[in-house]
Amino acid sequence: MEQVVCHTDELQPGEMMESTLGKHSIVVCRASDGHYYAFLNRCIHQGAPLSKGKLCGAPAPTDNIGEYNFEKDGDILRCPWHGREFDVKNEGRMLVNEKYKVKNFHVTVENNQVIVYN
Amino acid sequence: MIIDTDVHERVLYEELLPYLEQPWRRYIEDCHWIQEKHMPYTQPAVAGVDRADARIPDGRPAGTDLAFMQEQLLNANSHEKAILTGALDPSPSSMHGWYEMATALASAYNNWQIDKWLDQDERLYGSIHIAAQEPQNAVKEIERVGSHPKMVQVLLPIDDKLWGDPYYHPIFEAAQKHNLAIGMHHNEPPLYYGKWPKYFIEWHTLIPTSHMNMITNMVFNGVFDKFPNLKLIMIEGGFTYVPFLMGKMDQQYTDLRHEVPWVKRMPSDIVREQMLFTTQPLESMKKKDFMQIVDQMGSEEIISFSTDYPHWDYDSPVEALPPNLDGDFKKKLFTENARKFYPKF
Ligand code: FES
Numbered sequence: 001m002e003q004v005v006c007h008t009d010e011l012q013p014g015e016m017m018e019s020t021l022g023k024h025s026i027v028v029c030r031a032s033d034g035h036y037y038a039f040l041n042r043c044i045h046q047g048a049p050l051s052k053g054k055l056c057g058a059p060a061p062t063d064n065i066g067e068y069n070f071e072k073d074g075d076i077l078r079c080p081w082h083g084r085e086f087d088v089k090n091e092g093r094m095l096v097n098e099k100y101k102v103k104n105f106h107v108t109v110e111n112n113q114v115i116v117y118n
Numbered sequence: 119m120i121i122d123t124d125v126h127e128r129v130l131y132e133e134l135l136p137y138l139e140q141p142w143r144r145y146i147e148d149c150h151w152i153q154e155k156h157m158p159y160t161q162p163a164v165a166g167v168d169r170a171d172a173r174i175p176d177g178r179p180a181g182t183d184l185a186f187m188q189e190q191l192l193n194a195n196s197h198e199k200a201i202l203t204g205a206l207d208p209s210p211s212s213m214h215g216w217y218e219m220a221t222a223l224a225s226a227y228n229n230w231q232i233d234k235w236l237d238q239d240e241r242l243y244g245s246i247h248i249a250a251q252e253p254q255n256a257v258k259e260i261e262r263v264g265s266h267p268k269m270v271q272v273l274l275p276i277d278d279k280l281w282g283d284p285y286y287h288p289i290f291e292a293a294q295k296h297n298l299a300i301g302m303h304h305n306e307p308p309l310y311y312g313k314w315p316k317y318f319i320e321w322h323t324l325i326p327t328s329h330m331n332m333i334t335n336m337v338f339n340g341v342f343d344k345f346p347n348l349k350l351i352m353i354e355g356g357f358t359y360v361p362f363l364m365g366k367m368d369q370q371y372t373d374l375r376h377e378v379p380w381v382k383r384m385p386s387d388i389v390r391e392q393m394l395f396t397t398q399p400l401e402s403m404k405k406k407d408f409m410q411i412v413d414q415m416g417s418e419e420i421i422s423f424s425t426d427y428p429h430w431d432y433d434s435p436v437e438a439l440p441p442n443l444d445g446d447f448k449k450k451l452f453t454e455n456a457r458k459f460y461p462k463f
Contacts (some may be wrong), residue, residue, distance in 0.1 A: 021381035045402075052171035054164045080170030082434055083163040 001118050005038070008112045010098065014074030023030035026105065027051040029088045036045075037088040038116045040103040043079045050102065053080040055088070058095060059083035077102075106112050119198040120435055121394045121456040121463075124303075124353050124424035125191065127235055128181035128205040129227065139227035141218055153208045157306055159318040163430035172428030180428035181205060184238055191427045195435050198453060199463075201243045202235055203353055204273060206305045211250040220249035221259070228263050236268040243462075245273035245301055250281065253288045260289070264296030270462045271351065272298050275305035276328045278312055281341030291343045297461035299349040299394075304328050311313045322431075329355035330363050333389070339369060340380040340386045349459055350393045357395040357421045361414035364389055390417045394459045396424035397451070398446055400435040405440040409447075418447055422456040 003093040010030030011030040018041055019026050025041040027050045039050050063067040076095070077086045085095040092102035131146050138146070145151040164170040165180075172180035172190060181187070192200060206212070208227065210220035224247040236244045246269050248256035263269055272293045274281050281289075281302075293300055307314045307321065309328040315321050329352050342348060367385035375381070383391075403411075412418055423439075426432050435452070443451070457463045 006399075046434040048169075048434075049171060054170065078164050080164050081430060082431065103176075 004113045005116050006114050008036075008109060009115060011036070011114075014055055016051060016055045016077070018049070019116075021105065022118055024047065024118070025051075026116065027077070028107075028116065029055055029077060030074075031088050032072070033089075035089075036107045036109065036114050037092075038105040038107050039077070039086070039088070039092045040105075042102075043081065043084065044100060044102055045079065045082060045084055048079050050077055050079055050086075053083075054078045058085050074112055099100040119196055119243055119453050120423060121453045122191075122195075122197055122200040122425050122427070122435075123351065123394075123422045123456055124203050124398060124426050124431060125187075125200040126174055126181050126205050126427065127202045127231070128179055128183060128207070129230060130178070131208075133234075134160050134208075134223070134226045134230055135291070137229045138222060142222040142226075145219065153213065153308070155207065156316055157318075159321075164316045165430070167430055169428050169430055169432050172432075182236060187427070190241065191425065192239070193245050195425075197241055198288055199241050199243055199456075201245065201270060201301075201456075202231065203301060203303055204231075204247060206275055206303065208245055209275050209277075209305055211256075211273075211279075212275050213249070213251070217249050217251045220251065220316070221255045223247075224249050225257065225260055225262070227367040228259070228269075231265060232268075236266070238451065243268050243270045243397070245269070245271050246281060246298065247273055248289065250279075250286060250289055253286050255291045260292040260296060260298070264292065264298055267462070270369050270460050271300060271301040273301050273303065274298070276332050277305045280332065280339075281299070281339075282332075282335040282341050283337065287341065287344065288413075288440050290341055292405050294345045294348045299351055299460055301351045301353055302329070302332055303353040326355045326359040330359060333363060333393070334367060336379045337388055338384050339379065342392050343380055343382050346392075347461070348392060349461065350394065351396065351422075351459065353396050353424070354398060354426055355395065356401070357397060357415070358398055358401060358411055360389070360420075361411060364415065386416065390415070390420055393420060395421050397421055398424045398426045398438070399431045400433050400438045403440055408440050408443070412447075418450055418457050419458065421451060422459065423452050 016029040029037045029043040058076045060069040060071045086092045092104045094100040168180035174183045210224040213220040227247045248255045363385035
């Protein structure tokens, strides 16, 4: 199935919104590069609604103790409860372990409409 | 059905004003007194120490609004009962001076809690806040509100004082007399040599160590032998450390009993007979691992489910536990162990 979830103007880079796709609650994110990404709105840990979290950045892994290189601002979806970090531009994979991911959906933009597919 | 053994309601300081006499009132109203808070870390989770979706829609902090708590927690999860454990802000027993003000704050807090929460929702039960630094005044407060049918425990922070010292025993005597349990919850900074570690993740990882300090202190200072009907619930330290501590205390007691001849039972028996542990924050475990720990405790009856709502490390009643736990055991975990533990239930 496919569904129009919003007009392109409704989300600025770094913003996200809750929507539905059929019977699923989903979260639509607009990353820093202006592209749109959609995920199941349910954290893989204990099921928190991810749309209530934060689209933010994260300090990059580093070899230097005490060094914080904040990066990917607007690309990291952070859960509202226990704060796990999911990279929206990397299929919703968890930063701490890429094996785990939030379910992602295919997204296209046509005529300024953001369309999500399942 | 759930009896949730750790739910944090929060007071805004101005809400305490109607419950405070002068001169205490003016220290908040005119001088903007707030209890010293030291956490040196930046926000650990998305919304500080709260669940980001638990902030009240009008902008007030999480835990300050009963209607919102009803919607998000009590009704959503079919809570049978929830035990309010405060936000440790203010935490009268943690004040480093001015115990008279601490005593006044404790009374104000208890009255506020009864008015705004316990009397408003039959599912809610409360914790008596005291200023334990002065046990005689603390006892007066327990005498004053201890017979309230919905006050089920006396709250003591795990802080820089070890409450097992005989100096504090009048508090336990009063609690036992009024069928109140003692609830202990860590406050800041209760561990790491009495100081803060460098990172929040260290502090949060090691919270159970502060619970271990306190249990060991209470057991070997003879509190449970002196007050055989006293119950102690350790809140928000989890339970996976308990088998280790039971074994370690038993081993030490076997060798060193001569130092504490007032202790007359094996410490592990004391733990099983007089204590309860709340489950949150749960590590992710498979059923087999979970039940192994329960087995090592030698009892299915000393752990009780808690959410820690509205804090960031909340445990969901439907998602946090391993799937497929046996029905009878689940019933104990969710309701029956707490029901059996609290003298007032
Ligand atoms: S529910 Fe998302 S991190 Fe725990």
